[in-house]
Amino acid sequence: MNIQLALDRLSIEEALSITKKVEPYIDWIEVGTSLIKEFGMESVRSLKEAFPHKTIVADSKTFDNAVYEFELCFAAGADVATVLGTAPLVSIEACMETAKRHGKQVMIDLLNTSEEQVKMCSQLEDAILCSHVSKDQQESGEDQGRLHVPSFSDQQVKIAVAGGISIDSFSEIATYSPHVVIIGSGITKAEDPALAAKTFYEMAKQQKENAHE
Numbered sequence: 001m002n003i004q005l006a007l008d009r010l011s012i013e014e015a016l017s018i019t020k021k022v023e024p025y026i027d028w029i030e031v032g033t034s035l036i037k038e039f040g041m042e043s044v045r046s047l048k049e050a051f052p053h054k055t056i057v058a059d060s061k062t063f064d065n066a067v068y069e070f071e072l073c074f075a076a077g078a079d080v081a082t083v084l085g086t087a088p089l090v091s092i093e094a095c096m097e098t099a100k101r102h103g104k105q106v107m108i109d110l111l112n113t114s115e116e117q118v119k120m121c122s123q124l125e126d127a128i129l130c131s132h133v134s135k136d137q138q139e140s141g142e143d144q145g146r147l148h149v150p151s152f153s154d155q156q157v158k159i160a161v162a163g164g165i166s167i168d169s170f171s172e173i174a175t176y177s178p179h180v181v182i183i184g185s186g187i188t189k190a191e192d193p194a195l196a197a198k199t200f201y202e203m204a205k206q207q208k209e210n211a212h213e
């Protein structure tokens, strides 16, 4: 299980400073959609330069112009880029092909994606499928549950889980053995981000040990 730190609604300097504090406790670093929209590919380049040994995820949430956007992300140093599951299948396939050509990975954000398209995405070799409860759903109190996750747990699909994950909800998420657990505000908005990240890290470690018993 990899812990992905999601950096959103921050300046590049703030993102670098928080990441430095929590670096020992996280595996992947997500340059959030909000950073990419506000600062462009410079945000991806800055995080990769500062943390070259971490896996950098550009949360581009691509919907169209797949090859162009994925080329931008990979040229800036991303190891993974994201595409929306609601995008036309031809765009998702173009993302897969571009990533393969660069030896990189694709994460498909399943927010609002139909069951039929989720099924097609789950057949794409090497894709990481992300079950995501959006910010707006979190803020409206709309309980979407963790869509898709239970149905994947018996398949050979790499899953990621995102959206409002807290220290309280982490244990339930961990039971699905996701490949990636994405945590944003649970770390970046914590009073002590390093302590919060360390707590998630230790919970993930415990879960891995339990799984091997």
Ligand SMILES: O=C(CO)[C@H](O)[C@H](O)COP(=O)(O)O
Residues within 6 Å of the ligand: 006, 007, 008, 030, 032, 033, 059, 133, 134, 135, 162, 163, 164, 165, 182, 183, 184, 185, 186
């Ligand atoms: O993709 C995202 C927002 O669109 C975030 O990465 C995801 O929601 C995680 O952040 P948080 O834990 O704060 O919800």
